[in-house]
Amino acid sequence: MPLTGLLFAGLAHADIAPTESDWGGTGLLQTPSAQMAQEGELGIEVTHVSPYTRYNFTLQPLPWLEGIFRYTDIDNRAYGPAVLSGDQTYKDKSIDIKVRVWRESHYLPDVAIGIRDVGGTGLFSSEYVVGSKRFGPIEASLGMAWGYMGSRGDIDNPLSIFSSRFNTRPLCGDAVGGQFCSDDYFRGPAALFGGFSYQTPWDPLTLKIEYEGNNYQHEPLGEKLKQDTPVNVGAVFRLNRNVDFSVGFERGNTAMLGITLHTNIAQATPPPKLLDPPPPPRPTTPPQQPPEQVNWADVSRELQNNAGLKVSKIARSGSELIVTGEQTKYLYIAQGIGRAARVLDNHVGPGIDWYTVESTNESLPVVDTSINRHIFDDLLDHQIDLDDFQRSVEQDAPQPRQEEVLYQATPKAFDGGLSLTYAQSMGGPNAFILYQIAANYDAEYHFAPDLWWSGTVSANLVNNYDKFTYTAPSDLPRVRTDIRQYLTSSDITMPNFQLTTAHQLADGLYGMAYAGMLESMFGGVGGETLYRPFGERWALGADINWVKQRGFDQGFTFRDYHIVTGQATLYVDTGVQDVTVAVSAGRYLAGDWGGTIDISREFRNGVRMGAYATLTNVDGRQYGEGSFDKGIYISIPFDLMLPESTVERAGFLWEPLVRDGGARLQKRYSLYTLTDDLDSDNFDDNLQKITY
Structure with missing residues (x-):
């Protein structure tokens, strides 16, 4: 897996990351601390303390925000009837959030507020406030918890001074999980918890001791566990920056074992690009050919091979040379532009003072980036620094111009390639992990630069979907819960087969149509428009589609169900810590109406972390288990893992459940994605790569 490669890459990091609790996230054993990991930290942890095995996935997208999703295996309870689940034990899904509200200072501690099992079944739901303070090698924590973590309940709820309703804690959920049970939060009796962690003089070893507020007499599913003492002790051995081993003794009678794999994906740097061509050499003798005498066909091939620029046109406008093309190799825009400038420097004589690269994507003109030829040479010769050079760079919206076309490329009509894909679903009643490895052939045929066909044929290689017998109940049209039939009906499928056209309609206005x-589950016709003005941090888009449900074999047949669906979406790049918010509203595939909010952060190396939630006019009972659609995702550039530059990405999406409510059409192309180069942060944040 790409993530595993990152975890063991041994990435350099200035500070040692804090250790995780049994539940994931920074903490002691059973209890959290207010400390936060560095932004960009990612951890995968497995802990076992009978009868619970917890699989924790921890994300730190922002300095003050920690998120965890988790599966808890309860090994003395069956998942369901043996005919459905065999001997699989019970699995519980949950999501945790912790927010730091005060940062540690010389006299004051870190203070954080958190909620466990905020959007799951509520079996382990708990809320807490905790403070943590460092004293040299010792970190002390003290907090108060409600719900599961505070089930000892030996303290009257201090919030009852505001209202008597805080004295009792109602049951959450009315039989369906996944709800935000806000009426339960911080209600009922409470309990104190706290403890100490000690970084020993031997750097790999950290010792922990804690007092917890759970007395284990109110465990999920009617369980009661014996607790000889509320004091737990443990130790963490840090094998290296990426691997921790944990041991402990909890409840006075039970051993704990754990392993944590962690890394900081925001600080990950690419490995040496041993398979990339070297940058073009500087000319020993400046070329003297005027632009009209250059063999532009040869230059175009060199721009493709060395600068990753798939050229469609080269033109001259006075002292400016304009190269129009699509970047196909370099993740960092500045790197491709710097290489393109050096290629041109080796062929173009006097009279050209500016190089402009007009970036396109599927023929859509996106952004013009212009650099002064002579100032760029000064940068390469170390006569100026990067800040001086940056002041000379211009980025503008593409505009019609008076130009002399020097070269028009003959477009390559057909392109295709093979790839392997891995897909999985977790936490289902048939098996904890269902997986598939498939071989895909993706192809495109361009009838014109702005009109093309694209398709994918997928061949199943290895899977365990023979275990997949469960079809989720649904009171809605089955737009997603028939997933079992789509995955198991054929070993050869055609997830995509469509005709697409895209155009720039006006300044900042783009349009796309497809059929x-x-x-994999729907075919039909649709269209999308996007207004994304140059230089702004917002965009507004909308799509509308008439679609019909496909046959289970993913061929050319259709089933009876059809619908008109689409959403309007406002995208806002907040400009704060690289956070982007997308808010959508409209009609979903099952005919329900509602909205989706997607919040994500992209780090300067291209890694993106995000989460989304969709709420519609379908109530929780009609939706079924989960109550509403939600998910967490990570997108990691392959460039951070491979010895060759690439613009491809590895994506990981965790959706607790597949349900029919809030389902959106999974389109192959999005205008917002196709116009990503309009986001200048990638260029500005990685400008130093222009000399690579």
Whole structure:
């Protein structure tokens, strides 16, 4: 897996990351601390303390925000009837959030507020406030918890001074999980918890001791566990920056074992690009050919091979040379532009003072980036620094101009390639992990630069979906819960087969239309528009689609169900810590109406962390288990893992459940994605790569 490669890459890090609790996230054993990991930290942890095995996935997208999703295996309870689940034990899904509200200072501690099991079944739901303070090698924590963590309940709820309703804690959920039970938060009796961690003089070893507020007499599913003492002790051995081993003795009678794999994906740097061509050499003798005498076909091939620029046109406008093309190799825009400038420097004589690269994507003109030829040479010769050079760089919206076309590329009509894909679903009643490895052939045929066909054929190689017998109940049209039939009906499928056209309609206004098999479960026709003005941090888009449900074999057949669906979406790049918010509203595939909010952060190396939630006019009972659609995702550039530059990405999406409510059409192309180069942060944050 790409993530595993990152975890063991031994990435350099200035500070040692804090250790995780049994539940994931920074903490002691059973209890959290207010400390936060560095932003960009990611951890995968497995802990076992009978009868619970916890699989924790921890994300630190912001300095003050920690998120965890978790599966808890309760090994003395069956998942369900043996005919459905065999001998699989019970699995509980949950999501935790911790927010730091005060940062540690010389006299004051870190203070954090958190909620466990905020959007799951509520079996382990708990809320807490905790403070942590460092004293040299010792970190002390003290907090108060409600719900599961505070089930000892030996303290009257201090919030009852505001209202008597805080004295009792109602049951959450009315039989369906996944709800935000806000009426339960911080209600009922409470309990104190706290403890100490000690970084020993031997750097790899940290010792922990804590007092917890759970007395284990109110465990999920009617369980009661014996607790000889509320004091737990443990130790963490840090094998290296990426691997921790944990041991402990909890409840006075039970051993704990754990392993944590962690890394900081925001600080990950690419490995040496041993398979990339070297940057073009500087000319020993400046070329003297005027632009009209250059063999531009040869230059175009060199721009493709060395600068990753798939050229469609080269033109001259006075002392400016304009290269129009699509970047196909370099993740960091500045790197491709710097290489393109050096290629041109080796061929173009006097009279050209500016190089402009007009970036396109599927023929859409996105952004013009212009650099002064002579100032760039000064940068390469170390006569100026990067800040001086940056002041000379210009980025503008592409505009019609008076130009002399020097070269028009003959477009390559057909392109295709093989790839392997891995897909999985977790936590289902048939097996904890269902997986598939498939070989895909993706192809495109361009009838014109702005009109093309695209398709994918997928061949199943290895899977365990023979265990997949469960079809989720649904009171809605089955737009997603028939997933079992789509995955198991054929070993050869065609997830995508569509015709697409895209155009720039006006300054900042783009349009796209498409028809065909648009995703694995739906085909039809649709269109999208996007207004994304140059230089702004917002965009507004909308799509509308008439779609019909495809046959289970993902061929050219259709089933009876059809619908008109679409959403309007406002995208806002907040400009604060690289956070982007997308808010959508409209009609979903099952005919329900509602909205989706997606919040994500992209780090300067291209890694993106995000989460989304969709609420519609379908109530929780009609939706079924989970109550509403939600998920967490990570997108990691392959460039951070491979010895060759690439623009491809590895994506990981965790959706607790597949349900029919809030389902969106999974389109192959999005205008917002196609115009990503309009976000200048990638260029500005990685400008130093222009000399690579």
